[in-house]
Amino acid sequence: xxxxxxxxxxxxxxxxxxxxxxxxxxxxxxxxxxxxxxxxxxxxxxxxxxxxxxxxxxxxxxxxxxxxxxxxxxxxxxxxxxxxxxxxxxxxxxxxxxxxxxxxxxxxxxxxxxxxxxxxxxxxxxxxxxxxxxxxxxxxxxxxxxxxxxxxxxxxxxxxxxxxxxxxxxxxxxxxxxxxxxxxxxxxxxxxxxxxxxxxxxxxxxxxxxxxxxxxxxxxxxxxxxxxxxxxxxxxxxxxxxxxxxxxxxxxxxxxxxxxxxxxxxxxxxxxxxxxxxxxxxxxxxxxxxxxxxxxxxxxxxxxxxxxxxxxxxxxxx
Numbered sequence: 072x073x074x075x076x077x078x079x080x081x082x083x084x085x086x087x088x089x090x091x092x093x094x095x096x097x098x099x100x101x102x103x104x105x106x107x108x109x110x111x112x113x114x115x116x117x118x119x120x121x122x123x124x125x126x127x128x129x130x131x132x133x134x135x136x137x138x139x140x141x142x143x144x145x146x147x148x149x150x151x152x153x154x155x156x157x158x159x160x161x162x163x164x165x166x167x168x169x170x171x172x173x174x175x176x177x178x179x180x181x182x183x184x185x186x187x188x189x190x191x192x193x194x195x196x197x198x199x200x201x202x203x204x205x206x207x208x209x210x211x212x213x214x215x216x217x218x219x220x221x222x223x224x225x226x227x228x229x230x231x232x233x234x235x236x237x238x239x240x241x242x243x244x245x246x247x248x249x250x251x252x253x254x255x256x257x258x259x260x261x262x263x264x265x266x267x268x269x270x271x272x273x274x275x276x277x278x279x280x281x282x283x284x285x286x287x288x289x290x291x292x293x294x295x296x297x298x299x300x301x302x303x304x305x306x307x308x309x310x311x312x313x314x315x316x317x318x319x320x321x322x323x324x325x326x327x328x329x330x331x332x333x334x335x336x337x338x339x340x341x342x343x344x345x346x347x348x349x350x351x352x353x354x355x356x357x358x359x360x361x362x363x364x365x366x367x368x369x370x371x372x373x374x375x376x377x378x379x380x381x382x383x384x385x386x387x388x389x
Contacts, residue, residue: 096152098127098136103162110137138162142221143182144238168217185220185238188296188384190365192254193227193246201226211246212332214365225251241296243367243382256293257380262372265316266344271379272309273368277302285309295383303359308368310379314344323373330364361385 100109100116102123109116109125112135116125129152136148143164150158158178165183191200193211200207203224207213211227220238224231232251236242245254262268272293276283277300288309297304314320321343328336336358363386370378 094130094154095128096131096154097157098129098150098152099157099159100125101159101161103164104140106140107162108139109160109162110139111135113137136160138180138182140164140182142184144185146180146182148180166219186217187220187236187238187240187242188214188216188386189218189223189236189242189244190214190382191225191227191244191246194248198227198246227251239296241365241382241384243365254380255295255382257377259376259378262312262322262378263374263376264320264322265314266320266322267313267315268378269311269313271311271370271381273381273383274307274309276305276307279303281305283307293381295381297361297383297385299361299363299385299387304361304385305359306361308370308381310370312342312344312348314346314348317346319346320344324378325371325373327369327371329367329369330362363387 098111102109102118102125105121105123107123111127111129116127118125131152131154133149133151136150138146138148138160140162148160152158160178160180162180162182165181191211191213196211198211200209200211200213201224202215202218204226207215218236220236222233223236224233225244227246228249230246230249230251232244234242234244234253241255242253243255244251256271258268258271260267260269272288272291273295274288274291275294275297279302288307289311297306308326321341324340324342326336326338326340327334364384366383366385368379368381368383370380372378
């Protein structure tokens with residue numbers, strides 16, 4: 072009888088030991104660089120030994136990992152921790168000109184460098200361009216794709232200018248009269264006859280019924296980098312005027328759309344502004360489909376004055 076009791080106690084103790092062992096799973100991450108940070112459920116894992124390897128003991132179940140490095144897009148990864156199992160991750164890095172590929176079998180995490188796109192034009196054209204001190208093979212006008220986001224130096228002749236490129240944004244830079252400036256949005260405030268052009272914006276609408284929220288569009292920041300979607304893409308151009316006179320003012324506008332340096336469309340519109348109207352919105356939509364490329368919208372007053380020039384990029388996601 073005593074032997075059976077002792078045997079039962081041993082079995083219970085072994086069961087408790089096995090249960091205790093199965094309370095946690097484990098995570099190990101090879102950071103690949105000292106400035107990489109790994110968060111588990113928004114808790115930062117520390118690297119006390121400075122060997123660029125972090126570990127964690129986790130409870131079984133779902134956990135969210137976040138991999139972060141300055142200048143790279145963060146990566147989120149969901150894992151399901153099992154008792155007594157080890158998850159190992161190795162962090163790698165993808166630059167703007169990648170030379171490696173993602174290997175799902177090895178659980179490799181690739182952080183892709185953030186990039187931007189821009190175009191450089193000049194008056195006169197056909198001028199050599201240096202970007203960050205490196206001479207381009209092409210002369211103006213020239214488009215640059217997949218350029219690392221951040222500071223950039225542009226040099227044409229004796230003129231040098233510095234700009235800050237934002238991730239996934241498009242810019243248009245222009246050289247004229249010995250200086251280089253940002254010509255992405257060019258707006259002439261004075262339209263003539265007491266009319267001011269307060270702002271001009273571009274947007275796209277993918278909904279075929281064009282159920283546009285114009286109040287949102289008035290508040291939204293200008294956009295000029297549009298990805299082609301599955302639905303027809305309508306280009307919207309919105310202008311905001313102010314009539315400072317005591318009379319109703321009417322005039323015509325000419326809208327020209329260029330793809331690169333090629334004119335692809337010309338349209339005319341009539342504008343009617345009521346007396347002392349603080350702002351008047353105007354819009355149009357043009358092509359339902361747009362070939363990828365660099366575009367520019369020019370809006371002219373009927374007297375020939377340029378009201379606005381808005382550059383934008385249409386791209387197909389790879």
